[in-house]
Amino acid sequence: MALRLFDSMQRELRELRRPDSAKPEDLFTFYNCGPTVYAPAHIGNFRTFLVNDVLRRVLELEFGADRIKHVRNLTDVDDRTIAQAQKEGRPLAEITRKWTEIFHLDCASLNCLPPHVEPTATGHIREQVNMIEVLMEKGNAYRAPDGSVYFKVSSFADYGRLSRIKERELKVTNTLADADHKDDLSDFALWKAYKPTEDGDVKWTGPCGAEPGRPGWHIECSAMSKKHLGDTIDLHTGGVDLLFPHHENEIAQSQCCNGTTFARHWYHSEHLLVNGTTMSKSKGNFFTLSDLTSKGYSPMAIRLALLSGHPRKQLNFTLDSLHAAESALRKLQSLADRTIAAAGKTTADFYNTAEILRHRSAPELASRGLSSLREDLNTPGALGELFSERATSDSGRDDSPIGEFRSLARIIHALGLNLHPATAATAEVPASIKQLAEQRWAAKAARDFKAADALRAEISAAGWSMLDRKDGFTLEPKK
RNA sequence: GGCGCGGUAGCCAAGUGGUAAGGCCGAGCUCUGCAAAAGCUCUAUGCGACGGUUCGAUUCCGUCCCGCGCCUCCA
Incomplete structure (x- = not known):
């Protein structure tokens, strides 16, 4: 059975490309837009990262762990990071380092696998400048009077295909944009010239012909994915809010620069809501991980709660859903304990990733919700099948204790649930x-x-x- | 205004052109001195409303009502 995922570009479920098994160097390349590190990530942000973590795990089970290359960036220079550094009167790097560390701790407590590469925008200034220079040479970008560089949207015929936004609609609605230096309202910044009153000491040498300054937000992902994954990537993911303008702009930049398809497959996960409206920092209606853990909720219950809705559907977050998740988690742990005991195994065996991956294509494992995960990452469907202990349509399922053990270990691994957290922290x-x-x-x-x-x-x-x-x-x- | 998504039991949430998974809560039972924990059992003639297509619609089509998102800060 194939691994299928909704493709935001073509608007249908499409099978993910399988790496060529004859060529060990052929990897499935996967780029996930990461966080901006200027404040704690909220659990809405983590919903996306959690969904991507499950995707990563399913890809590894499907293609083999050594056939996946997963990149997730850190945005460590942009308006918000600079503003935060200015507000605190501290160097930008100090602010971003602090929030990066906290992000990593949060990811670890939510049991997320670290990406293979986690590039930073400030670590790839040269690559970004290079791309901007190519775009200027090719006539896709121009220098504005203040020394900034803008991408010329009218030079890219396919602009708006992903988000289905037409150029003329942009012009109509985008009346508030800073049109001061642009040729056209829909053009976007590739390079922002240094502004002493706003930018502190944050500046780099710009592209040839431009003033010193800093890269725009969109070019970082184009440059980092090109460097670490090549000109064409297999899968690009992020939250729905990135569809426009971020991903649309990435496509424009990368395809004009590289002359080839940027991403073969686009996947966007939906937002987490709270009280029926989007959780966001600007609205102030968000929970961070520590907000919840300090109330006594466990990170695994939070993980389970965030995976209990379909990733492509909005999910309304409530404290009630966390209570439900805590209870459900206990039930799963009890199920795991019985299954482990019946198979004569240990919890260490249960979480032995190498062993799970070694048996990844064994027939007895083709059940218990994995098929739901393979079909557009249906996490609630998988959870349902897991609880009901009902084998799916796959034949040849092994119902022996050892088959049950492997089957359960595998789906729990795919969902990234750790049912036996270390008890060292208990009072x-x-x-x-x-x-x-x-x-x-x-x-x-x-x-x-x-x-x-x-x-x-x-x-x-x-x-x-x-x-x-x-x-x-x-x-x-x-x- | 443009583009898009959703409305399934008290709460949350899958799914399907052929008669509604699962979780939480609740109830009953088993076990236990009692609790707790755990296990077992039960809990939607019903899938926003109204029409249409069909032997048959929650599922397809149409209209309407309600909720949400995006349209250069956003996972």
Whole structure:
């Protein structure tokens, strides 16, 4: 069965290109627009990164981990990063480094695989300048009076094909744009000339014939994908908001510069809403990961909640959905524990990625929701099949304990759920509570239930829950 | 105004031209001194409204109502 994904350009499900198995150097190239590092990413941003993480995992299962090259950039110079640095009175690099580190920590706690390459805009100034120079030479770009460089939209006949926006519509609606230096309202900046009052000390030598300054936002992705993945990439992804203008502009720049198709396949994931409206920094209606973890929600529940809607449909985020995810997660963990025990395996075996990938085409694995993932990344469909333990139409499924084990390990891996997070972070049980618990356990063993209940009430009053098992007890901070 | 997406049980959410997956919540049961946890079972004659096509429509077509997104800050 093929791996199909909706293509925003052609507006239909299309099979993803399979690398040529005869040529080990032939890789599936995948570029995902990353975050702008000037503030914490919110969980709406993470929805997109999570969807891309599942996509990456499914691609690895489909084509082999060594056949994928995944690039996700960091935008570390643009209006917002510069504005933040100016506001704090600190160097740009200091601001972007700080938020990059936090982004990485958030990604790790959400169990996202790091991309193979994570290029930065400031690390690729030369490449961007080179592209701009080529575009100027070819007549697709021009120097404005202030020394900035703009892309001439009218020079690219295909402009607007991805977003279905026609040039004349742009001109009608775009009345607020800074037309001061442009030849045409729909033209966009490739290079922005330095402005001492706004830009602090952020400037680089510009393209030949332009003033010093900094690259525009769109050219960075064109330059970085060209450098790390070549002139034509297999798949380019991002949030729907990037369709226009960002991706439209990338296409214009790259195709005019390189003379070839920029991306074979475009994929856009939908927005996360909160209270029925888009979560965004400008609206101030967003949750960050730490907003939620500080309320006691686990990163895995957040991951599950964000994957519980179809990636190409808007998803309304609520705290209720996190409660539901926490409960569902416990159910999955219990299912995993039973499956692991039945197969005589360990949790380490369950998360053994090398082993999972080694068995990636084994027949018993062609079930349990993976087929939903293969069909346009239907994460809620996959979750449904996973819970119902219902084999899909694939025949030859192996229902033995070991087959079940591999099947479950594989879909859990594809969804990137870690059902057994390290417990090192759990709170230490105070000695006094421990002592009360021991006393209660002894009272219970002596069948003095009155004393046992009194002791549990005491433990409870101190903020702890005592849960009995056959062979002992567990103490947990009360929720 | 232009372009696009969606409306499925109390909440969330898949899916299909042939009679509604799953999760949460709730209820019952099993287990347990009692709890908790866990397991099992139950929970939409119904898929925004009205028309049309069809043997048959939640699924296709049309009209309408409601919600959301994009149209140079945005994942």
